[in-house]
Amino acid sequence: MKSPIMFPATMTEMFTTMGSTLASFMFVWAIIRQYCPYELRRFFEKYTQQITGYFYPYIRISFHEFAGDRLKRSDAYSAVEAYLSANSSKSAKKLKAEMGRDSRKLVLSMDEYERVTDDFRGVKVWWLLSKSVSAARQNSYYPEQEKRFYKLTFHKKHRDIITEKYLEHVVSEGKEIRVRNRQRKLYTNSPGYKWPSYKQTMWSHIVFEHPASFETLAMDPEKKEEIIEDLRTFSKSKDYYAKIGKAWKRGYLLYGPPGTGKSTMIAAMANLLNYDIYDLELTAVKDNTELRKLLIETTSKSIIVIEDIDCSLDLTGQRKKKSEKSSDDENDKMSKEIAKKEAKEENGSKVTLSGLLNFIDGLWSACGGERLIVFTTNYVEKLDPALIRRGRMDKHIELSYCTFEAFKVLAKNYLSLEMHPMFDTIQTLIGETKITPADVAENLMPKSSLDDAEKCLSSLIQALEEAKEEAAKEEAAKKEKAAEKEKEAKEEAAKKEKEAKEEAAEKEEAAKEEAAKKENAARKKAGIKENGPTKEDAFQSQVDKETENVL
């Protein structure tokens, strides 16, 4: 019979034994973990995973920040990050704030080990941001590395829709968000320095921060709307361009007098479409090959700008060398030769018209895609027709002097005015004068904190009146000059007419004399034949003979 006191003793013993067995097992497991070869452990883990896979109905996809040995961040990871920061960070409870890679704004995204859900066409998926820590390598200088990755989990019955549709949606939307959030750049080709490195790009850049927009651009609303529509359509027409077999690019020619908003419009275009700007300084490009290299290095979603194209190149194919011409006048052989040599060198080392035509419309122009090429000029008539034909410069936009509609935009921008009694006077004056939007803008801008709208408008009216007066004076001077010229021309014509008349009269006189002489001679001849020489003739021939003898 078992004593009742025995039970607790046995229990105690049992627990003690169990405790020590467990401790021994843990100890042994720790030893095994430490000394068991990695391969063996991996083998067990693999099969455990396979077995659980039969019962676990979910699929997981990882997106690692750095795939393989590459130092570059994986594009897929960046796209997922951008997608989640915009879509799911609202639902995440643990967020982290970081400075955007290229921007100055704080970007919120889910923190590590945070899990968020997303819904796609009624299918629920889970995203988790996790990290794995790789141990520092032996004898390595590098500390242990953290490798972050996103893990997407979804039910296996949704495999098709997730792998085919959802992932495509995440990547394309993520890329778009990245483009939207990125800090745009203003590039220029820098001729000054050349690094020996093969990675050296031919463009240098700064952050593009021009605040111009189409709302603040003063021009006729209809024309503005048409341009905006044209640009938007272009940016969405990837498939269309592919369908019609054309490179996805569009050329714009902006022309008009100085200060009418050509450069401002380029900035507005970049801001509207979220494009970078490549401001190409043609005079700094060595030759056509360099021009091509520059083109290749531009990225898509960009505007390539060549400002004042008429000044960059003589687009008839030859360069102007006026200074050399003046030395020609001096008839100095040496300087002439030097000038010739220089001209030759310059022609040989710089971009030609055909190089430029190929740049815009040649085979290489298709690389990259989604690009606008914009030329600006003050003198459109100076340009070679081949350069601005449709296909190269598809849309020609004239930016001209300020109209009343354009003035209203500026008044709204600068003075926050939509209507004012002084507008009527301005409307009449603007219709009668040529004033650039730049001048209007300058007058509308308050010069001190005490300046109010009225003061600015009166300053504009004054400027308009002055411009009108100036124009009237110019017109009068022109007319005077024209009248003078006309008078001179008339005088010249009268003089010529008089001279011509005199000449004709002289000719007539000479002809008459000649005719009389001939008649006389003929008569004389006829007289001799009929009557023999007359007394006078005999006397005259006697005198002639005597004179001959004396001589």
Ligand SMILES: Nc1ncnc2c1ncn2[C@@H]1O[C@H](COP(=O)(O)OP(=O)(O)OP(=O)(O)O)[C@@H](O)[C@H]1O
């Ligand atoms: N249409 C406009 N709308 C708003 N602002 C304008 C407009 N035109 C000119 N301005 C103002 O005038 C200034 C000069 O304009 P901008 O540099 O765009 O002229 P431009 O046509 O490029 O002249 P240029 O031919 O000399 O290069 C800008 O700072 C801008 O503020």
Ligand SMILES: [Mg+2]
């Ligand atoms: Mg300009």
